Each structure stands twice: as structure tokens, then as C-alpha cells.
Amino acid sequence: MIMIKRRITILIIGIICMFMFSSCSGLSSKSVKTNFNKISFTQEKGGLMKVKHSSGYFYGQSLWVANCKEYITLRESASTSADALARMPLYAHVTYIADAPNGFLQVVYNGLTGYALAEYLDEYEPQIAIGQYMVVVKCRESITLRKNPSTKAGEICQIPLGDVVYAVKESANGFYMVEYKGRTGYALASYLSSINGGGQTGSGDYYYGQPLWVVKCKEYITLRASASTSAEALDRIPLYAQVTYIGDARNGFLYVIYDGQSGYALEEYLDEYEPQVAIGQYMTVAYCKQSITLRKKPSTKADEICQIPLGDVVYAIKDAGNGFYMVTYGNKTGYVLSEYLRYS
Structure with a gap:
């Protein structure tokens, strides 16, 4: 009698297992959700399982710092009062590990594991304008041009507030590769702002980035801090020197770049035709x-x-x-x- 009961029990267990196996094996792109920590499992092609957490992110997913002015803080635990491990610049890339309490996510940044607020992370890679001139902003005096895309990299030089660089390409850790006065290095993208223009034509029929030349003066013209003849003089631009047009300005001025510095120069002394100067x-x-x-x-x-x-x-x-x-x-x-x- 006992043997019969054991056989019936084994048979029932076998039927239950077969039912569970057939249900699971029929999955393709559907999700099987559990009530444990609100995690969903999705069976992908080839039988691989992808783990998706309640935040909507899966383990190992790329995220980017967004919705902040300069940086966010990577902390030791999921609390705004926890010790700061590192600063993660705007547009920096991190790797998602898991959800955490208090609106935090556990992430990896530059090889360091910690916690960051989810509201400042986004799954969409930022589309940042490069291959154009950009102006230094949001700093007190200057930013650092570095040898590598890291805040710990060696310094090449300082780039003053308001000066213009040429953004070559987006690099790692929230940095751009830029050119500044003949030097190439890396600067934090959070301190750079696009200059309006982008190939558009101004009232003087010049296009963004067009070369212009200084003409009709005896020795030089003045590059000024604003569009006024009484504004602070930033530099002298010699006769025949080349500048780069950025945009139109008021009072007969144009917004231009000379020797890496942006400012304003009177349009009457600038010409789109390169002067044919007698040499030899x-x-x-x-x-x-x-x-x-x-x-x-x-x-x-x-x-x-x-x-x-x-x-x-x-x-x-x-x-x-x-x-x-x-x-x-x-x-x-x-x-x-x-x-x-x-x-x-």
C-alpha cells in the first residue's frame, strides 16, 4: 500500500514538472515575471535570458549622465549623505548593475562601483554637436585642456572663459577632443556651448565658419568684448589677418574668432576675398x-x-x-x- 502511494506521488510530481517545462519552453520574446524584487526575465534568441529590473534597465546596460549642469556624484551607498566616490561629468558613460533604494541605481563608472540618482541617468546616448566651434562657458576664469580624457590627466594649458575651441570629436568620460590655438587635447563637454550659426547665412551673406580678412585699415583693427566701439579691447587684428565668421551682431559688428579668441569686429574692415598681397x-x-x-x-x-x-x-x-x-x-x-x- 505504501509503495502504491509513493508511485502515485511521483507520478503527480512528474506531471507538474512536465507542465511547467512545456510552459517555459514555449517562450520567445514574452516575459515571465516573478514577484521577487520586481524582476522580469526575457528569453532571447538562442535561449539566453535577459534580466530586466523594475527601473526598466537590464544588467550591463549603458547609461549616460544627463539633466544636470556639470556633474553628478557617485556615492558609496544609496543615500545623498553617503561618502562621495567620484564626480561623473555631464554626458559621461556608466554601466547599470542594479536598482537601489531612495531613487538610486548601482552603476560602474570608470572602473568604480557606486550609487547614482536615477533621475540624472538616461538610456539614450546624447547627440552632441561636434565638428564645429564652441565657446567656453559655466566656469569662473578658465577650463583645463588635458592630455587625455580624464580629470586626472596632465594639463596642456588653461582656456579662458569666453574663448573658442574647435570640437573635433566626442571622447570618453564626458570629454571632447578639441583644438585650441594649435594645441589638441581634451576638455569637459559640460563647459562648452555651441555657437549659433551652423552654416546659416547672416545679413552680410556670410556663413558660419567662413574665413574673412582684415582690410581697409592702416595697421590693425580691434577685437572687442562686445559689439561696441567703447567695449574692452581683447586684441589687435593686423591688416590682412584672417578671422572666422560666427554670426552677425549689432552696431555694424560681426562676431568672429581670431587666434582662438572670440570677440567682435567692425564689418566694414572685413572682407570675404583673400587679399592679393605683393610678395617676393x-x-x-x-x-x-x-x-x-x-x-x-x-x-x-x-x-x-x-x-x-x-x-x-x-x-x-x-x-x-x-x-x-x-x-x-x-x-x-x-x-x-x-x-x-x-x-x-
């Missing part, structure tokens, strides 16, 4: 008090080779841009500002 001839140093500087590169910040006295003669080889000529003086070759030369 001897020229005399003029319009200075005592002498001018022969430099190693066509930049006022380049190292000095020597001084060329007022009235001495040089041989102009070619137009080097930025208002400079490549010249030969004695047995030395370098660069001088063309505004201090006149035809012999």
Missing part, C-alpha cells in the same frame, strides 16, 4: 619706434629670433597668415608683422 620682393621696416621682432613662427607669442631696426630692408618670401610675412633678414629667416613693412 624687398620691403622696408616702417611705422615703428625703433625696431620690429623677427619671430620663429607667425604668432606674436612665438619666440624671438632678433630685432630688425627701423629703416632696414627684408626680403618678403610669402604671406604666412595671421598678418605675418615670412621674410629673410641677413642670413636669418623668420616671421614679421606685415603692418610694419612698406614697399621699398
Whole structure:
């Protein structure tokens, strides 16, 4: 009698198992939900199971920092009062691990595991404008151009507030690869803002990024902090120097970039046609008090080779841009500002 009862029990258990197996094996893209921690399991092609939590994210999913000004905090536990492990910049990439209490998610950032508020994370990769000029914003004085896309990487230089960089491409950890005054490095995207334009035509029929040249002046024009002749002077732009058009401004000014710095210049002294400057001839140093500087590169910040006295003669080889000529003086070759030369 006992043996019969055991056989009946085994038979019943077998029928239950067969029913459960047939139900589960029929899954394709449907979900089997359990009441345990609100986790759903989805059987994918090939029989693999993907775990999806109540937040809607699955283990290992990529998320990006969003909806903040500069950064959010990665914390040691799921609390706003917990110790801070790291700052995760705007647009930084993290990896989802699991849901956590108090509106937090457990994530991995740059190899470090911690907790971040879900409201500042998004599953959609941000579409960030690159391949264009951007201006430095949201800082007190300057931001750091670094050798690698990390806040711990070595510094190349400081980029002042309001200066313009060229965004080459999006990099890791919330950084952009950018070019600034001949240097290439990495800057945090959260401190860069797109400049309006993007190929649109202004009232002067110029397009965003178009090169313009300084003309119709004796020596130079002034790059100013705002669109007014009484505004602070940021730099002098020599005759024949090239600038980049960004947009129209009021009071007859254009918003331009010169030598990596953005500012305003009077439109009447700018032209879209590159000036045909006479070179390949001897020229005399003029319009200075005592002498001018022969430099190693066509930049006022380049190292000095020597001084060329007022009235001495040089041989102009070619137009080097930025208002400079490549010249030969004695047995030395370098660069001088063309505004201090006149035809012999």
C-alpha cells in the first residue's frame, strides 16, 4: 500500500514538472515575471535570458549622465549623505548593475562601483554637436585642456572663459577632443556651448565658419568684448589677418574668432576675398619706434629670433597668415608683422 502511494506521488510530481517545462519552453520574446524584487526575465534568441529590473534597465546596460549642469556624484551607498566616490561629468558613460533604494541605481563608472540618482541617468546616448566651434562657458576664469580624457590627466594649458575651441570629436568620460590655438587635447563637454550659426547665412551673406580678412585699415583693427566701439579691447587684428565668421551682431559688428579668441569686429574692415598681397620682393621696416621682432613662427607669442631696426630692408618670401610675412633678414629667416613693412 505504501509503495502504491509513493508511485502515485511521483507520478503527480512528474506531471507538474512536465507542465511547467512545456510552459517555459514555449517562450520567445514574452516575459515571465516573478514577484521577487520586481524582476522580469526575457528569453532571447538562442535561449539566453535577459534580466530586466523594475527601473526598466537590464544588467550591463549603458547609461549616460544627463539633466544636470556639470556633474553628478557617485556615492558609496544609496543615500545623498553617503561618502562621495567620484564626480561623473555631464554626458559621461556608466554601466547599470542594479536598482537601489531612495531613487538610486548601482552603476560602474570608470572602473568604480557606486550609487547614482536615477533621475540624472538616461538610456539614450546624447547627440552632441561636434565638428564645429564652441565657446567656453559655466566656469569662473578658465577650463583645463588635458592630455587625455580624464580629470586626472596632465594639463596642456588653461582656456579662458569666453574663448573658442574647435570640437573635433566626442571622447570618453564626458570629454571632447578639441583644438585650441594649435594645441589638441581634451576638455569637459559640460563647459562648452555651441555657437549659433551652423552654416546659416547672416545679413552680410556670410556663413558660419567662413574665413574673412582684415582690410581697409592702416595697421590693425580691434577685437572687442562686445559689439561696441567703447567695449574692452581683447586684441589687435593686423591688416590682412584672417578671422572666422560666427554670426552677425549689432552696431555694424560681426562676431568672429581670431587666434582662438572670440570677440567682435567692425564689418566694414572685413572682407570675404583673400587679399592679393605683393610678395617676393624687398620691403622696408616702417611705422615703428625703433625696431620690429623677427619671430620663429607667425604668432606674436612665438619666440624671438632678433630685432630688425627701423629703416632696414627684408626680403618678403610669402604671406604666412595671421598678418605675418615670412621674410629673410641677413642670413636669418623668420616671421614679421606685415603692418610694419612698406614697399621699398
